[in-house]
Amino acid sequence: MFSWVKQEQGGRNKDGEMYQTVTEGLQSLYTKKLLPLEETYLFHDFHSPALEAADFQSKPMVLLVGQYSTGKTTFIRYLLEQDFPGMRIGPEPTTDGFIAVMHGENEGVVPGNALVVDPKKPFRKLNAFGNSFLNRFICSQMPNQVLQSISIIDTPGILSGEKQRISRGYDFAEVLRWFGERVDRIILLFDAHKLDISDEFSEAIKAFKGQDDKIRVVLNKADQVDTQQLMRVYGALMWSLGKVINTPEVVRVYLGSFWAKPLQNTENRRLFEAESQDLFRDIQSLPRNAALRKLNDLIKRARLAKVHAYIISYLKKEMPSLFGREKKKEELIMRLPEIYTTLQREHHISPGDFPNVAKMQDMLQHYDFSKFPSLKMKLIESVDKMLATKIAVLMAMIREEESKQPPAMVSGGAFEGSQDGPFGQGYGEGISAGLFVSTCGGGAVM
Numbered sequence: 001m002f003s004w005v006k007q008e009q010g011g012r013n014k015d016g017e018m019y020q021t022v023t024e025g026l027q028s029l030y031t032k033k034l035l036p037l038e039e040t041y042l043f044h045d046f047h048s049p050a051l052e053a054a055d056f057q058s059k060p061m062v063l064l065v066g067q068y069s070t071g072k073t074t075f076i077r078y079l080l081e082q083d084f085p086g087m088r089i090g091p092e093p094t095t096d097g098f099i100a101v102m103h104g105e106n107e108g109v110v111p112g113n114a115l116v117v118d119p120k121k122p123f124r125k126l127n128a129f130g131n132s133f134l135n136r137f138i139c140s141q142m143p144n145q146v147l148q149s150i151s152i153i154d155t156p157g158i159l160s161g162e163k164q165r166i167s168r169g170y171d172f173a174e175v176l177r178w179f180g181e182r183v184d185r186i187i188l189l190f191d192a193h194k195l196d197i198s199d200e201f202s203e204a205i206k207a208f209k210g211q212d213d214k215i216r217v218v219l220n221k222a223d224q225v226d227t228q229q230l231m232r233v234y235g236a237l238m239w240s241l242g243k244v245i246n247t248p249e250v251v252r253v254y255l256g257s258f259w260a261k262p263l264q265n266t267e268n269r270r271l272f273e274a275e276s277q278d279l280f281r282d283i284q285s286l287p288r289n290a291a292l293r294k295l296n297d298l299i300k301r302a303r304l305a306k307v308h309a310y311i312i313s314y315l316k317k318e319m320p321s322l323f324g325r326e327k328k329k330e331e332l333i334m335r336l337p338e339i340y341t342t343l344q345r346e347h348h349i350s351p352g353d354f355p356n357v358a359k360m361q362d363m364l365q366h367y368d369f370s371k372f373p374s375l376k377m378k379l380i381e382s383v384d385k386m387l388a389t390k391i392a393v394l395m396a397m398i399r400e401e402e403s404k405q406p407p408a409m410v411s412g413g414a415f416e417g418s419q420d421g422p423f424g425q426g427y428g429e430g431i432s433a434g435l436f437v438s439t440c441g442g443g444a445v446m
C-alpha cells in the first residue's frame with residue numbers, strides 16, 4: 001500500500017525518533033502513545049479492538065453493502081474482469097457470508113477460522129464475533145492486477161424481516177461497524193427497482209456513523225428505466241437516504257449499470273459514462289490517499305480514547321469508598337447525559353466527540369465503577385503532544401512523498417487503458433459503437 005514511500009526518506013520528530021515510512025510512524029505513535037491510554041481505560045472493551053501491524057500495512061479496502069440482488073458481487077466481477085473463487089451470482093439471495101477478495105499468488109479460498117490467526121491479514125480481531133460469523137467469512141485470493149492496489153469486501157445481501165436478522169447467529173451491524181472503521185471506502189448499492197430501506201439495512205447504515213466521509217452510493221441497473229422514471233427513482237432514493245443518513249451534506253450518488261452487458265436503455269449512455277468516470281476516479285485515488293486516511297482514523301481514535309478516559313475516571317471519582325456503591329452506580333448511569341455536558345465544559349470537548357449515550361449506558365451496567373482507574377494526566381498529555389506535534393511530522397512526510405513520487409493508482413481489470421476507467425476517448429464511437437454497451441453510436445464523454 002505504501003510502496004510509494006521510499007525507505008531512504010524519513011521524518012524525525014522532536015524526540016529524535018526517525019520514521020522511515022508513514023506506516024512505521026503511524027504504528028510507532030499508536031503503540032507508544034495511544035495504546036497505553038486505551039489499555040488503561042478499557043477502551044477495547046467499550047469501543048474498538050486494539051490495532052495491529054496488519055491494520056497499518058494492509059492495502060486500501062472497499063466495502064460493498066446492499067440488499068440482495070442489487071449487483072454487489074457482479075460489481076466486483078466488473079472491476080476485476082474475471083470470476084473470483086467463492087463467487088455466486090443469481091436473482092435470489094446468493095452471497096450468504098462475507099468474502100474478502102484479496103491478491104494472492106495462487107487462486108484459492110481461505111476459511112474464516114484460518115484467516116483470523118494469520119498475522120499478515122488485518123482480520124485477527126474478528127475472532128471476537130465467534131464461530132457463527134467465522135463460518136460465514138472467507139478470503140478469496142487470486143492473482144489480479146486490481147487487487148495489487150486494493151482489496152474488496154463483499155457482504156451478504158440484506159433482507160427485510162425479523163426472522164432473517166435473528167437467524168444470522170451474529171451481530172451483523174457490529175461486524176459492519178468493525179469493517180467500516182477500517183476500510184477506505186464504503187459503497188452502498190441500490191437497485192433501481194429496490195429503493196426501500198429495510199430495518200436491517202437502516203441499522204447497517206447507522207452502524208457507519210462517524211464514517212460519513214467514506215460513504216458513496218451507487219444506483220445500479222439504472223439502464224432498466226427511461227429518463228423520466230430515472231428522475232423519479234433518483235428523487236425517491238434521495239428521500240429514503242435522507243431519513244437514515246443524518247448529515248447536512250447531500251450524499252454523492254453515482255448512476256450506472258455496472259456489468260459487462262449491453263445497456264437496456266441507451267438514451268442516458270452519456271450520463272452513465274460520466275458517472276462511471278467519476279466513480280472510477282474515486283476508487284483509483286484510494287492508494288494515493290491511503291496514508292492520509294489512516295492518519296485521519298488514528299486522530300479520530302485518539303480523540304475518542306481521550307473522551308473515554310475522562311468518562312471512566314469521572315465515574316471512578318464519583319463512587320463512594322465503602323457503602324451504597326450499587327445505588328450510586330445506577331444514579332451515575334442515569335445521569336450520563338449530564339456528565340457528558342459537565343465534561344464538555346470542564347475539558348473544552350466538542351459534543352460530537354462523545355460516544356453514543358444509550359450504548360454507553362447499556363455497556364456500563366456490566367462494570368464495577370470502583371475498579372475503574374483514576375485520571376492519569378501523564379497519559380492524556382502524551383496523546384495531546386502526539387496530536388499537537390508528532391502528527392504534523394507525518395503530515396509533512398505525506399506531502400513530501402506526494403510531491404516527489406508519481407501518484408499511486410489502481411490499474412488493471414476495468415481500470416486498464418485509461419485513468420478514467422473503461423470509458424476513454426472514442427468509447428462507443430466509430431468501430432467501437434455498440435461494444436459492450438449498446439448497438440448505438442455516439443460520442444464519448446471526455
